[in-house]
Amino acid sequence: MKLRFEVDGDEFVLAGEASSKLKKVLMQLGISSQLIRKIAIAMYEAEINMVIHANGGFIDAEITPDKVFVSLSDTGPGIPDIELAMKEGYSTASDKVRELGFGAGMGLPNMKRYTDDMKVTSEVGKGTTVELTVFIS
Amino acid sequence: MTLKEVQQHLSAKVLVGEEYLDREVFSGCGSDLMSDVLAFVKDRVILLTGLVNPQVIRTAEMMDIHAIAFVRGKEPTEEVLKLAALKEMVVLSTEHPLYISCGLLYSNGLTGKKDE
Secondary structure (H helix, E strand, O other), X not given: OEEEEEEEOOOXXXXXXXXXXXXXXXXXXXXXXXXXXXXXXXXXXXXXXXXXXXXXXXXXXXXXXXXXXXEEEEOOOOOOOHHHHOOOOOOOOOHHXXXXXXXXXXXXHHHHHXXXXXXXXXXXXXXXXXXXXXXXX | OEHHHHHHHOOOEEEEOHHHOOOEOXXXXXXXXXXXXXXXXXXXXXXXXXXXXXXHXXXXXXXXXXXXXXXXXXXXXXXXXXXXXXXXXXEEEOOOOHHHHHHHHHHOOOOOOOOO
């Protein structure tokens, strides 16, 4: 099954809707709640990042019998140093984002924590793609 | 601890989910940083926070958290409460600050030792 979501970059209020929708689909498919929670948290963090850093983008999700694969692509500013961005506590988020409860420098580390495979490709000035995989065992 | 007991210990108002107060929670998570909340998965958690934006509800949803207590007398907008009601959550509001709220629940037995 393939699903595509568009993420609006201007509406922080709506951030998380795509993750919520995917979570609902996974529940309907009868996938275990622990696995759903892992993919939902990782995707939600990535979706929030798209809104606060990159003015939105597109999310493609593919569900097969053995895994859930989610690819999030934006045309935002890109990440100059991915290794640094992966460090817990490192953040470039604005004060406004921090006041909303995000920007603690836990987004990318959380995505890694909850997925079996995570790939980040980014080019400064062009955008970022985050690919998340959780295996269904 | 049932959510009814949580409500009593915190002298809290029930904003949403009166019908689910017999649900039980095993531990609490007190934080104003949603990314920190997202880092620590436990079962049957009540989230205590002073943040009242819609992303608190979204964070809880992703974490399978079905109970939220807003501290320091904070109350979210109707829109946020509607989202919580849609997700069948219990939302409480207490006048106590975060530190006191966590302390009240912990000292009354919500120590997190019953989780998985």
